[in-house]
Amino acid sequence: MRRSLLLATLLFLCCAVAAWAQDKKAVTGTVKDEKGTPLPGVTVKEKGTANGAMTTGDGTFKVQVAPNATLVLSYIGFINQEVPVNGQSTLTITLKEDNKNLNEVVVTAMGMKREQRKLGYAVTELKGADVAKTNAINPVSALQGKVAGLDISAAAGGPAAAPRIVLRGAKSLNGKDQPIFIIDGVIFENDESAADVNFGNVLKNLNPDDYESVTVLKGAAATALYGSRAINGAVLITTKKGSVRKGIGVSVSQTAQMEKVYRGAIDLQNEFGQGQDGTYNNGAGGYSFGSRMDGSMVKLANGMEVPYTPKPNNAKDLYQTGKYFNTNVAMEGGNDKGTFRLSYSHLNNNSVSPNNEFGRNTFAFRGSSQISKVLSADAGVTYATSKTQNPDRQGGDYTNYNIGRKWVYVYPRNYDPSIWSKPENYIGKNGGRANLSTNPGTDYFYQMAFNSWTRKESLITGNFSLTATANEWLKFVGKANFSNEQTTDERKEVGTGEFFKGSDGFYSTAGVNKSQYTFTGMAMITPKLGKKFEGSLNLGAETWNSGIGKQYNNRTSGGLRIPFLYDISNSISAPIVKNDPLLRKVINSVFFAASLSYNNELFLDVTGRNDWSSALTYPKGSRGKTNNSYFYPSVSGAWEFTQTFKGQLPEWISYGKLRASYAMVGGDLDPYQINTGYYTPELFQGAASGKDLPLVNIYNSNILPNMNLKPSISKSVEVGANVRFFNNRLGFDVAWYRTNITNQIINLPTSIESGVTSAYINAGSMVNRGIEILINGTPIQNKNFTWDVSLNGSRNKNKIVKLAPGVDKLELNEDQGVKALATVGGSYGDLVSDYAYTRDANGRPLISIGGSDFPYVYKRGYAVIGNIMPDFNLGLQNNFTYKNWNLGVLIQARIGGDFFSASHQYGTGRGNTANTLDGRDTEHGGITYTDASGKVRNDGMIPEGVFQPGTKVTVNGTEVVLDGMTYRDAYDKGYVKPMTPLQYYGMIGDWGVGIREASVFDASYVALREVSLGYSLPSSIIDRWKLTSLRVSVVGRNLGYLFNNLPNHINPEAVRNNKTSAFSEYGAVPFVRNMGITVQVGF
The missing domain is CATH 2.60.40.1120 (Carboxypeptidase-like, regulatory domain)
Structure with missing residues (x-):
């Protein structure tokens, strides 16, 4: 097919x-x-x-x-x-x-073009050029700060990594929260990367220079016609078509960009080196509670003598200057009989992390033809290949690949990478990895030198549409599209034992194929209804068929017989060879969309769609009750009151519209989940032919099948207004919405007594309420100079109304003892921990007696310590145009939303982060005292808090009760000694006794996201040079933070992966800014 x-x-x-x-x-x-x-x-x-x-x-x-x-x-x-x-x-x-304004045509659901003024719901459209100019490999990143209600967060993994994108708040308890992307009718998903390796999604393989427009559909009324796949919103991308012109037009653009680390992921201290008790000790591992680094000669763990000096840039020295080059060539032509456009893009990016590379080649062809007076056609095809090598594994990976973790937990502050990165220091005498006890932390350099993880992808997409015009009020449209993605992974890891052998050496290769095709038929009816009425009716049917399968997954076992020979047959033990089943899903649909307007001032839209999903279809003969059919309608209306009261309103009111909508959307789940008690090791025979699916395969007794699973339902209400003043120089657009998601499909853990570990159920009710606002204006406009400004903002409040019977909380995510929960009566992403402070009635932390290493520790207990969702998202754009010059500035802000930093937690416990300087000596506020050995020290510290009830100490043979006494009072009375820095910071950040709550912070920030400066040569020069256009532009992205609420300048966008429930980092990515120049020439 x-x-x-x-x-x-x-x-x-x-x-x-x-x-x-x-x-x-x-x-x-x-x-x-x-x-x-x-x-x-x-x-x-x-x-x-x-x-x-x-x-x-x-x-x-x-x-x-x-x-x-x-x-x-x-x-x-x-x-x-x-x-x-x-x-x-x-x-x-x-x-x-x-004065009516807003005759602007935008692309809406099913690719239908509508005048924005007639819509009863919020739609935001961006020009493709605004996305392309950012030079972002993944175009999702280019939307950050430009759309109200759109929350985008970067993720670890490098420039090609897929960011997190959420529209109007989290909507799903099963993690499926991200909108779909629809490119010329082909649907793609922003795949979640829950693991600590993020290769990005399929969008990175496409060329943003081919985009004509990007339209964000937020509410259910806007996306209802796309069915269950668009339950979380949709982003429509329309690609460029050819244009009618004399001869063939050619455009060429070349971009060169530099990426630079300008700050480490967290501030580190540069005064005290390796040790635990105020003296230098080369056996103290990653602890930096040693003596002040004074330039004296000290021995390293391998016996080498080096100066004991600070290395203030050592956390940045291992990064390189990233380089990005992108070449685009396009040619187009056409006349009244047809048009075409052909483009090619070659992109190569070496990121700031060594060995992390991305390369892409993309070919695209788009054509249209007026076949006859009756028939017209449009078609396009895109073919892309890409190669991603060694994505950055900072942010959450707990292996030796995470260099960020090394700097806070493994490497002391006198660690010199210029020494340890030499081959003689990370390779043993007989090959293999050097001994880590004498060559600490060199496992990172070893794996960087020899190991690799490469992903190759190929993508082909196609779309075809045929329009038959029966008469002036009736058209028939047939559409077909497809995509096929092939991904192959290859991992190579050499053994760490002598002669590069060992069971940890391996080779693996895996291949995954995703394919889909869609056929759509529509009748488009536009009858004449009189002078004041206009209307249209679209009737359609659609079938969508997708398949995904890991075609093979092969891995050596027990090590490699011959080091550096990467082949499955080189396995010491029997290799692991798997061929996973193909997962196929089909959705058949019928739909309608009706529009009616009166007197060009009142507008009404009604849509309806019914889906039949194979994912909710039980095999014949089973006990399951099929609920695979679900209908969801939408209705929206708009009143352009300035048209109704034309000539009666004050002149300073240029335009006004009120709008409202209601919609319901259903949602299903991944294929074969309704019978999760069963799985099949072979292909599902009959899935492609439409026959009944076989049920009898292999039974998994840990999963309880659900025989009556129903679709989830999302109901949404939206009201809004769009008003403009002073001849359209000032405009306001506001929207309020309420979305209630019920009957959610949740994989719920079950009790041990049930005999299974989990079961899929319908449960839960979650409500999102929010407001979005857009203010735009033109403060200055004259002959040569124009200043346009736009401010967008949004606030979303979430509430968990109910879960399952007998269940009041559901775990969404966890890291280091901190959990993100959905709790009845609370909000999505409430952070809780058993490693929080236990406080007295006055809110003071309780202190208890510890052990030998930590004589006193904070008493830990359970507490709600934050919430991961932001309070506000803001974006401020300024565009200044002076003659042929244009300057654009984008400031983006995220206010609220809590964040757990394991880097801060363990960097504090190890004495490596900048916040651990307090109390180190008299200069830093340390207390002078005599320790138990009679040594006079100046690094005493007093913790905040009071002793818990029942705390007793013996002073000069007398037992003293410390109940309710502050540590300061107990010290002043001679009952306790000051703490050493190791003890003080250990009771806060040590892995075993630390307080996780102490490393949870409000991650508010204000970022200078983008600055662009462009110049277009005037037509007089262009004509003289026989060109059609010539433009030079400079763009800077992620330039810095105007405000960062996190301590120690922690990177507030360093979340470990792009799951909606992600809230933490460990060894975060550094701060990277991009500066690029682009030259565009048209012939």
């Missing part, structure tokens, strides 16, 4: 290329407003075609059109205008302001 579809698509594209040639005439012009101010960014199109151009910074344009053509000009805030060319070569056009 896929081969036939691909062949048909390619044949069509070949035909489309042949249709482009026709004589055209160059027309240049200037577009101004009624005050004579040039208007940049005006769309100028040849009527009835896709051919067009956009005015530059000085309001000029150049376009190739037929001599008798008519130009259609459109610009936000102005009335669309048609201008006949009549053989002229130069035009001066004046646009009039449009």
Whole structure:
């Protein structure tokens, strides 16, 4: 099926290329407003075609059109205008302001284009160029701070890693919270990377320079037509088409970018070196409670003598300057019979982490053809290959690959990587890894030198649509699309024993294939309803078929017989060879979308869709009750009150609209989960042919099958308003929503008495309430200079209404004894820990007697210590245009949301982080005292807190009760000694006795996310050089933080993975800023 579809698509594209040639005439012009101010960014199109151009910074344009053509000009805030060319070569056009505004056309569900003013729900559309200019490998990152209600967080893994993206709050208790991405009708997911290795998602294989627009559909009313797959929202990406022009147009762009670490992930102290009790000790491991580093000569663990000096940049020295190069070439052409566009992109990125590389090649073809007066067609195909090597494993990986963890837990502050990174120090005398007791921490350098993890991906997507126009009110549209992703992983690890042998050496290879295809048929009816009424009705049916399977997963066992020979047959023991089953899922659907408007002021949309999901279909003959059919409707309305009261409102009110919507969306689950008591080791025979699925395979007694699983349901209400003032110079858009998700499908742990470990059930009710606001304005606008500003903000509040009967909490995530929970009456992501402070009635921490290493410790207990979800998300964009210059500045903020830093926790316990300088000596506030051995010390410290009831000490043979006494009072009375820094910071951050609550912080930040400066050469120079355009731009991204609430400058965006419930880091990624230059030339 896929081969036939691909062949048909390619044949069509070949035909489309042949249709482009026709004589055209160059027309240049200037577009101004009624005050004579040039208007940049005006769309100028040849009527009835896709051919067009956009005015530059000085309001000029150049376009190739037929001599008798008519130009259609459109610009936000102005009335669309048609201008006949009549053989002229130069035009001066004046646009009039449009108080109605918002005639802007946006792409909505199922790819249908609608005027934004007629929509009863919130939609945000970005230009593809705004996404491409960021030079982000994964385009999701480019949306950060630009869309109200969209919460994006970076994830560890390097530039290609998939970030976390959540629209209008967490909606799922099973972790499925992220929106879908729809690229020319092909649906992709932003795959979660729950593990500590993030290779990114399929979007990194696509070329953002091919994007025409990016539309974010937030609410259920906006996404209802996409069915259960869009229950969490959708991001629509429409790619560029060819344009009508004389000859073939060619555009070339080249980007060179530098990536630089400008700060480590957490501030480290640079005054005291290795040791535990105020003296240097090369056997103290990663503890830095030694003496002050004074330049004296000391011996390392391997006997080498070196100066005992600070290494303030040692945590950054192991990173390199990252390099990014991206080349784009595109050619296009066309006439009134058809258009085409062909593009190629080559990207190569070496990140700041050594050995972490990403390379991509992407080919894309898009064509359209007016086959006859009745038939028109559009098709596209994309083919991409990529290779990712050794993604950064900082953030949460607990192995020797995590260099960030080494700096807070393994390496003391006098550690010199220039010494230990030499081969003679990490390779043993007879090969293999050096002894870690004499060559501490060198396992990192060993694996960096010899081990690798490589992922190769290939992606092919295609889409084809055929439109038949029966008459002026009836069209039939048929669409087909497909995608096929092939991923292969290869891991190579050499043994650590002598001669590079050992059971830990291995070779593995795995291959995963994902495929999907969709067929859609629609009838589009637009009857004439009279002078004041307009309406349309779309009726459609769709089938979606997907399959995913790990085709093979092979691994050596027991080590490699011959080191460095990476082949499955080189396994010492019998290799592990697996061929996993194919998981196939089918959703069949019917849908409708009806629109009605009255007098161009009242607008009503009603949609409905019914899905039949194979994932909720029980085999015939089983006890299961099939609930695979679910219907979800939506209704939305808008009232443009400025049209109703036209001429009656004050002049300073330019435009006003009220809107409201209600929608319900159903959700299913992954295939074969309804019979989770069973699994099959072979392919599900009959899945592809539509026959009944076999049930009798292998039984897993640890999972209880559910015989009556139902779809989850999301019900959403949204109301909003859009108002503009002062001739559209100031605008407000506000939306309030409430979403209730019920009947969620949860894999719930069961009691031991049940005889199973888990069961899928329908349970839970979760509510999100939120508000989104967009304020945009033009404070300054004159002939040569324009200043546009836009502020977006959102706030979402979540509440867990109920879970399952007898269940009041559900664990979402866990790290180091800190858990994220969903608790009835609480919110999604409440943080709790058994390693929190136990406090008295006045909120003071309780102190108890410990052991020999820590004579006193904080009493640990259970407490709610935070919540992971932010209170507010904000984005502020400023754009300044002066003649042909343009400057853009984006500031993005995340306010609230708590964060657990294991780096802070264990870096404190080891004395490596900057916060552990307090109390080290008199200069840092240490108390002078005489210890038990009679030694006078100046590093005494007094902890905050009071002694718990029942605490007793013996002083000069007399028992003293310390109940309720502060440590300070007990010290002043001579009952206790001051603590050493090791004891003081250990009771807070040591792995065994530390307090996790002490490392949970509000992760609020304000970031300078993006700054861009561009210059477009004027048309006079462009014409002289025989070009159509030439632009040079400089872009800086992730430039720094204007405010960071975390202590020790911890990276607030260093969450270990992109799960919605992720809240922690350990060995976080450093701060990296990107600076790039792009040259774009058009011929």
